[in-house]
Amino acid sequence: MRYTDIFKTWMVLCLALINFGICYVELDDEAEFQAEVEPTVTIAILARNAASNLPWFFGGIENLNYPKHRIDIWISTDHNEDDTESVLKTWIDAMKPLYHNINLTIGESSRYVDEAGEHLGHWSEMRYDNVIKLRQEALDLARHRWSDYLLMIDSDQFIHDRNLLRHLISQDKPVIAPMMNSTSLYTNFWGAVTEDGFYKRSDDYLDILERFKTGTFNVPMVHSIFLINLRHEVTRHLQYYPPHPAYVAAPDDIIQFSFSARYNNVPMFVTNARYYGSLIPPVEKGPKFLQLVADYGLYIRLVHIHEELVLEPSKHVPLPPPKFDNKLGFDEIYLINLERRPDRRIMMEQALAELGIEYKYFPAVDGRQLNETYLDQLGVKQLEGYLDPYHKRPMKMGEIGCFLSHYFIWKEMEEKGYNRILIFEDDVRFRVNFIRYFYEMMAEADRHINGWDLLYIGRKIMQNNEDFVINSRHLVYPGYTYWTLSYAVTRSGLKKLLAQDPIAKMLPVDEYLPIMFGAHTNKEWLEKFFPRDVTALSANPLFVEPLKYIGEEGYVSDTEDSLPITESKQEASSVENSKDSQYSTSDSMSNKQPPPNPTGHTEL
Numbered sequence: 217m218r219y220t221d222i223f224k225t226w227m228v229l230c231l232a233l234i235n236f237g238i239c240y241v242e243l244d245d246e247a248e249f250q251a252e253v254e255p256t257v258t259i260a261i262l263a264r265n266a267a268s269n270l271p272w273f274f275g276g277i278e279n280l281n282y283p284k285h286r287i288d289i290w291i292s293t294d295h296n297e298d299d300t301e302s303v304l305k306t307w308i309d310a311m312k313p314l315y316h317n318i319n320l321t322i323g324e325s326s327r328y329v330d331e332a333g334e335h336l337g338h339w340s341e342m343r344y345d346n347v348i349k350l351r352q353e354a355l356d357l358a359r360h361r362w363s364d365y366l367l368m369i370d371s372d373q374f375i376h377d378r379n380l381l382r383h384l385i386s387q388d389k390p391v392i393a394p395m396m397n398s399t400s401l402y403t404n405f406w407g408a409v410t411e412d413g414f415y416k417r418s419d420d421y422l423d424i425l426e427r428f429k430t431g432t433f434n435v436p437m438v439h440s441i442f443l444i445n446l447r448h449e450v451t452r453h454l455q456y457y458p459p460h461p462a463y464v465a466a467p468d469d470i471i472q473f474s475f476s477a478r479y480n481n482v483p484m485f486v487t488n489a490r491y492y493g494s495l496i497p498p499v500e501k502g503p504k505f506l507q508l509v510a511d512y513g514l515y516i517r518l519v520h521i522h523e524e525l526v527l528e529p530s531k532h533v534p535l536p537p538p539k540f541d542n543k544l545g546f547d548e549i550y551l552i553n554l555e556r557r558p559d560r561r562i563m564m565e566q567a568l569a570e571l572g573i574e575y576k577y578f579p580a581v582d583g584r585q586l587n588e589t590y591l592d593q594l595g596v597k598q599l600e601g602y603l604d605p606y607h608k609r610p611m612k613m614g615e616i617g618c619f620l621s622h623y624f625i626w627k628e629m630e631e632k633g634y635n636r637i638l639i640f641e642d643d644v645r646f647r648v649n650f651i652r653y654f655y656e657m658m659a660e661a662d663r664h665i666n667g668w669d670l671l672y673i674g675r676k677i678m679q680n681n682e683d684f685v686i687n688s689r690h691l692v693y694p695g696y697t698y699w700t701l702s703y704a705v706t707r708s709g710l711k712k713l714l715a716q717d718p719i720a721k722m723l724p725v726d727e728y729l730p731i732m733f734g735a736h737t738n739k740e741w742l743e744k745f746f747p748r749d750v751t752a753l754s755a756n757p758l759f760v761e762p763l764k765y766i767g768e769e770g771y772v773s774d775t776e777d778s779l780p781i782t783e784s785k786q787e788a789s790s791v792e793n794s795k796d797s798q799y800s801t802s803d804s805m806s807n808k809q810p811p812p813n814p815t816g817h818t819e820l
Contacts, residue, residue, distance in 0.1 A: 254286045255364035255385060255447075256316075260354035261291045262347065263371035265336070267299040268510035268536055269496070271529035272517065274307050276375030276493060278530055281382060284314045290357055292350050294323025295343075297336065298506055301325075303533055310532035321350075337501035344467040351469055352457040359446060366444040372496040372509075373404075373441045374516055374527060380492050384443040390451050391477060392485040393438035394492035399515060399648055401425065402497040405486040406437035406474075413471050413478075424488055432487040436478060439470040440495060453480035494519065507652065510536070514570060515648040521566045522645045522763060542574035544651075545658060546704070547634035549575040552621050553642040554582060560642040568640075571651060575640070578625060583617035591616065599721040601740060611724065619725040622700065623718065629710055638704045644674055644760040657690035657755055664688055669709025670733065670752040674701030674760035675726075679735075685753065694754040696735050698726050702760045712750050721745075 259277065263270065277289075291308075293300055301322055312318045323346070330340040351368065358366040365385060373396060377383070384392050396404050403425055407418025415437075423429040444451055459472050460479055477484055496512040499505060520527040529535060543549055551568070553561045561577070568575055598611050622639065629637050647653070654673075661668050664685050672694055679695030705713070718728055721744060730736045731745050733752035742748065 254283055256286050256288070256362050257282070257365045257367060257381060258288045258290060258354070258358035258361070258363040259367045259369060260351070260358070261289065261369055261371060262350060263291065263293045263300055263304060265296055265298050265300060265506055265509065266371040267296075267303050268506070269374075269513035270300065270303045270307070270371060271533040271535050272374050272513065272527055273371050274530035274533055275528045276373075278311070278532075279378050279528060280375070280380065281378040285316050288316045288358075288361065288363060289318040290321075290354050291319065292321045292323070292354075294325075294346070295327055295331075296325060297327075307530060307533050335501040335503065336505040337499060341467060344469065348457050348459075348467060348469045348472060351473070352455060355444075355454070355456065358444075359452070364445075364447050366446060367441070368444070369441045372513075374493045374495070374513075376493040376520070376525060376527060377490055381443075383490065384487075385445075387432060387485070387487060389432070389445065389485045390448040390482050391438060391442055391444050391454075392432070392487060393440075393442035394490075395424070395486050395488040396441060396493050396495040397491065397519075398495055398497050399512065399519075400497045404438060404440040404442070404495060405435045407435060409436045409474065413465055413475050424486070427488055430488055432485050432489065434483055435486050436484065437470065437474040438484050438486055439473075442484075450480065450482045454482055491525075504652075508649070511649045511652060515646075515650075517570050518567055518646050521563055521570065524563070542572060544573065544638065544654060546636045546638045547632075548629070549573060549638045549640070550578045550625050551575045551640050551642060552578050552580045552625070554580050556582065557642065564640065564642050564644075567646060571646065578621070580621040581617040581624070583613035583615070586613050586617060594620075594719060596620075596719050596722055599723045599741065599744065602723045605738070611722065615724045616722065618700075619719070619722055619728070622725050626705070626710055626714060629705065629707075630714065635707045636704060638673070638702070639700070640702045640760070641700065643763045644701045645763055647757070647759045647761070650759055653690060653755075654759060657759070660685070660688045660691055661753055664691070665751065665753060667706075667708060667751060668753050669706055669712060669750045670729065671704040672697065672752070672754035672758075673703055674758050674762075675699045675703070675754065677758075682754070682756065684756070690755055691753050692756040694730070694733070694735060694752050696737050697730050697754070699762070700726050700729065701762060703729075709750055712747075716745050 266273070280287075291304060293304055304320060308318050308320055328340050328342040328346075330342045331338055354368065355366060367381065367384075377394070380394055384394060393404055401422070405424075406415055407421035407424065408416040410416050420429060420433075424433055444454065446452075453476070454473070455476050456469060456473050459467075460476055462479060463472060463475050465471060465475075474484070476482075494516045496509060496516065499508045499512060517527055551561075551564055553564065596616065602611065603609060604611075625637070625639060657671075661671055664687060675694070676698035677695070678698055682692040682695050685691040685693065713728075713732060716732070722728075723731075723741065727736065727741070729750075729752075731742055732748055732750040734742070734748040735752075736742050
């Protein structure tokens with residue numbers, strides 16, 4: 217046989233092995249093949265009352281960059297009060313042919329006996345005992361079958377990093393956890409423990425959590441998601457059950473396992489070298505437990521959207537339908553967005569779709585396209601004596617565009633006879649449990665403040681110690697305020713805002729609103745508007761906040777990135793007098809209509 221035939225035969229064999237996932241091939245700059253047999257992995261999953269988030273949990277599992285037929289999946293579920301069982305079966309039916317094996321164990325469907333009378337989510341002694349034994353069952357199964365590694369993972373973990381398994385294996389540690397992001401200071405490792413094995417805050421916990429320090433760290437406790445290297449000799453002594461004779465604390469799966477590791481000198485590690493994914497923190501026990509779990513899962517998906525990350529759901533599990541009013545009780549919901557900022561529009565569309573909110577896209581007035589002729593035809597005049605409080609300059613074209621964007625929405629509300637509208641700018645992120653708290657807040661506003669006019673959903677608070685509305689847990693009377701991230705307006709409030717003919721004495725819209733409810737600190741400006749009788753409220757805590765604050769990496773302000781009125785006028789004059797200019801007054805406006813692409817939402 218010729219050498220060329222031998223080489224071709226070898227290539228065909230190698231490609232066949234790659235196709236079946238037996239070989240991992242890495243193509244370097246010189247296009248050389250390097251192949252090695254992948255270690256075998258058991259993934260052990262505990263799922264209870266997790267139906268609302270299983271599509272995204274399984275999306276993370278499916279997308280792992282690891283040959284599926286080298287993975288054995290063990291799943292246990294019991295005592296569910298939602299559709300967890302049916303979701304698991306649907307996913308297994310679709311995916312079982314792709315994996316080495318998938319085993320599902322279904323326990324009792326009713327609550328534990330000692331959960332009777334307790335709120336949903338309560339950890340009873342019987343529940344602890346069952347979970348401890350299930351985890352030991354998974355550990356024994358992985359050891360006695362074929363697995364080199366065991367990935368313990370709970371169903372409230374959302375994997376983002378497709379290379380999570382490969383990266384953890386490459387660390388070559390007996391036990392190692394990927395640090396998962398959280399909505400709080402809670403995550404899946406402890407920095408220290410007491411002598412009895414309970415939680416203790418370590419000096420470097422926050423540094424690791426916030427990634428001020430990055431790398432791999434020796435810690436006394438990991439839980440919820442971690443990898444056990446079963447090829448390490450020391451890990452053969454690890455166990456959940458029966459507890460070691462020296463263990464005297466109450467039954468607790470993570471504490472017993474941590475004790476076993478320390479007693480047998482098995483080091484545990486956590487790595488925060490990459491962003492691996494997110495987890496749901498402990499949820500308040502009670503009748504709304506299942507909804508809270510779903511809300512936290514939704515919030516994690518929103519965070520991924522805001523950070524321009526991908527959290528893909530499984531293609532084999534039906535997504536739960538939205539269960540709330542699409543317009544939140546408003547006649548219309550507006551999204552203001554610059555047409556030259558399609559990235560923000562896409563992000564907000566994805567976020568609003570996750571929330572199930574129906575909205576109307578409203579192209580903002582772009583300050584870069586405004587000129588003095590068009591503004592004169594609209595009757596726009598800057599408030600006499602106005603200078604920016606910080607920069608001591610007149611209004612910028614971006615600020616005028618921002619005001620006109622809101623003003624044109626107000627005018628549309630008037631023309632269509634709407635009673636209530638809600639406005640979102642395109643640079644906001646939503647608070648956890650947004651929908652639930654929003655409905656509670658609106659009910660409080662209607663119950664406690666008859667005839668309110670304006671309600672801030674998101675803003676920049678400029679004064680502390682704002683008074684809460686009596687008998688309200690979500691509402692305050694706002695003081696001096698910046699930003700118009702999101703707010704609601706009623707028809708009575710609209711009439712008051714328009715009655716002042718605000719474009720004839722214009723100042724930034726976030727200065728105008730606090731003037732109209734009498735909270736502005738500039739008395740000279742206040743005196744130029746009367747009556748100042750808008751009844752204003754605000755969410756507290758705020759329900760939306762800006763994507764980026766001033767000074768943060770990636771912060772962009774279309775307001776500041778524009779010219780003041782006088783400079784813009786000089787520039788426009790220069791352009792109109794230039795023979796070579798591709799623009800002209802007729803190109804920008806005609807028949808008193810806004811210029812082409814009248815966009816100009818401004819980020820304050």
